[in-house]
Amino acid sequence: MTSQDLAEELVRNTGARVTRPRIQVLSTLLQAQRALTHHEIERRLRRTRGIDRVTIYRVLEWLTRKGLAHRVVLGERSWRFDAVIPQRAHRHAHFHCDHCGTVECLEGVKEPPKVRLPQGYRGDDIELTVKGACARCAPQRAR
C-alpha cells in the first residue's frame, strides 16, 4: 500500500472531506518518517503539485486536531509535524541535533516518568525532547 493510499484511507476514516491537499500533506508526512517543518513540506509538495502555503498550515492544524499528526515543538523558530497512524500510535520522544537541526523520532523510550502534579492539576500530554548531536555531527564538534 502506498503512502498515498494510506493517507487517503486515514483521511476518509475521519468522516470529513477527502481533498487533495489533505492527502498530499499527510502522504508527505508518512513518507518522511521524521518530523518536518512547514517549509520542508512545502518544498516537497512544490515539486509535484502547487498547494497554497496557507492551505498547508490549515491542513496541518486539521490533521493535528484529528490526531493524524503530532505537532513537535523544539527550540527552533518553526514547528514540526509528524504523521501518527492511529493503530500503530505509540508514545515516542524526539531527538534534536543542535548542530544540523534535523529531528528524528526516538524509539525504545520507556514510559515517561510519572511527574507529580500539584493538587487540582490535570496532565493531558507529555513531551520529551532530547537535544544533542547526531551521529553525523557528533564527531566534528567536541561540544
Next chain:
Amino acid sequence: MTSQDLAEELVRNTGARVTRPRIQVLSTLLQAQRALTHHEIERRLRRTRGIDRVTIYRVLEWLTRKGLAHRVVLGERSWRFDAVIPQRAHRHAHFHCDHCGTVECLEGVKEPPKVRLPQGYRGDDIELTVKGACARCAPQRAR
C-alpha cells in the same frame, strides 16, 4: 539579599561586563519564580526603566549561553526563560496550561528516563514538558 544583588553577583561571576540591562533582566527572572516570555519581561522592565526590546533579546541569549537562564520551549509562538542559580541548579520539568497559557516549573521530578540513543549520538539535554490544565482552569474545562 535582594534579587537585584543576587543578579549582580551572578553576572559578575561570569567574568563578563556588569551592565544595567543584564542585572535588571536577570533580577526580573529571579523574582518571577516561573518562566517568562520576552513580552512579560519587557512589561515588567518598562515600569521601572526603559531597556530596549533588542537588548532584552540579546541579554536573554547571553544569559542562556552563560547558563544563568534556561530557554523553555512550549507550543506557543514565543519562548520563555527562567533563571538558573548555578549552585542550586536542579533538573526540573515544566507545566504548561493549555487553557490560560501560564507556565510553571514542576518540582519533584525523578531523574528523567534513560532514553536509548542510536549509535554515535550524543545527548546533551533533555526537555520534559507536561501539558494540561492548571488548578484554576481544570474545573471549568472538562477537556
Next chain:
DNA sequence: CGCTAAATGCAACTGGGTTGCATCCTCCCG
C-alpha cells in the same frame, strides 16, 4: 445533476525575533 457547506487560494497582515550600524559605557592599564 444541482445545492450547500466545507475547503481552498490569494493577498494582506501580525508579531516575535534578528541584523546593521552608530553611539555609549565598562573596566583595564598606565
Next chain:
DNA sequence: CGGGAGGATGCAACCCAGTTGCATTTAGCG
C-alpha cells in the same frame, strides 16, 4: 585617577513563520 579600546546598548529597518478575511472552488449529499 584619567584615557582608550572594544564589548554592550539603542535605534531603525528588516525577516519570516504563522494568521486572517474574503472570494472562489469543490466534495458529497439528496
